[in-house]
Amino acid sequence: MSGVVQHFVLAAGGTGGHLIPAFALAQELTARGHHVALITDERGAAIPGKPDALTAHVLPAGRITKNPLSWVKGTRAIMEGRRMALRLFESFDPSAVVGFGGYPALPALLAATSAGIPSVIHEQNAVLGRVNRLLAGRVQAIATAYPEVSRLADKYLGKVHLVGNPVRPEVLDLRNRPFPPFTDEGLLRVLVTGGSQGARVLSEVVPDGLAMLPPALRSRLQVTQQCRPEDMEAVRGRYTGHHIPAELGTYFEDMASRLADAHLFIGRAGASTIAELTAVGRPAILVPLPIATDDHQAANTREMVKAGGARSIRQDRFTAKELAKQIQVMAQRPDTLANAAHAAWNCGRPHAARDLADLVEGFGGTPLMDVIRVGGTEAPASGSEALARESVQ
Structure with missing residues (x-):
């Protein structure tokens, strides 16, 4: 000063x-x-x-x-x-x-x-x-x-x-916490958010994509997903039909603690989202909002993807099959997910x-x-x- x-x-x-x-x-x-x-x-x-x-x-x-x-x-x-x-x-x-x-x-x-x-x-x-x-x-x-x-x-x-x-202090406080333990038998905790403009496509694709994972991985899923109010019942029905435990909400006040517990994030690529993922060090599958001005969300993914901390899927290619494929690549072994988390962490400022x-x-x-x-x-x-x-x- x-x-x-x-x-x-x-x-x-x-x-x-x-x-x-x-x-x-x-x-x-x-x-x-x-x-x-x-x-x-x-x-x-x-x-x-x-x-x-x-x-x-x-x-x-x-x-x-x-x-x-x-x-x-x-x-x-x-x-x-x-x-x-x-x-x-x-x-x-x-x-x-x-x-x-x-x-x-x-x-x-x-x-x-x-x-x-x-x-x-x-x-x-x-x-x-x-x-x-x-x-x-x-x-x-x-x-x-x-x-x-x-x-x-x-x-x-x-x-x-x-x-x-800059990110919220409660998120920044998580930076020095270790990545949550992920083993061959342990839970795979997935956090899904889409923002006000982007939750619908995630609500339609993510449940079916998770259902396409190999049974050994699918049986270990624990999902938290943000949805639009009008999509809530349909998303709940999809997860119930696939026998995947999921907590759904339109807004989570304790988002920082949920991010702390997550092994994998799936969502949009807004500037604040990327800043928080890299501050904490969380691997991600990012789906840039296609109508974002100057396609800036796609540009936001570049550094994190290049470092190995994230995968980016354009919305026109964001299908259940493609999502399942990318999750398998990232979570095929405990060390691959942990390495991606470390790569994301290294991008943080x-x-x-x-x-x-x-x-x-x-x-x-x-x-x-x-x-x-x-x-x-x-x-x-x-x-x-x-x-x-x-x-x-």
């Missing part, structure tokens, strides 16, 4: 993927004695997990799409949010503004540029998001969660810092919140300021105009 109390503004879009790392950074900066404020939209303000000490400011955040009809309304909201952010900066006097992506972050970062306040963006995915692409030339540093990030222009590489993606805080704190004059490369690129035209141009390309 620098010893100087600073003020920081964090700006994040209204989804858990953007807010969770923002909350983690807020906790770390607050623990260091700094003051932190959050700029978000109405959805973001309702996301659970916000630290008590973090004050949230809800600002307008227009969205500009490929439809020209959205441009006027979206631009008006963005510029109103920018004006409100400037008023907040006058009273709060931040040392830096940190954006975590999503349209609600855009007005705050545009305001920071106007006010001459240093700014940082954090990209959670392995593809630079649309808003972060727009802002990359304006900010002083780009923090990434992966060593390889697509759609990040080479001219900005000099200000890139690999920090990782447990100090992400600390390293991101060090980077951000550097703008207040700590020695880190000397190693931050400040981009010398000329700022583009107005943010809303640039975003509109990019949206229609």
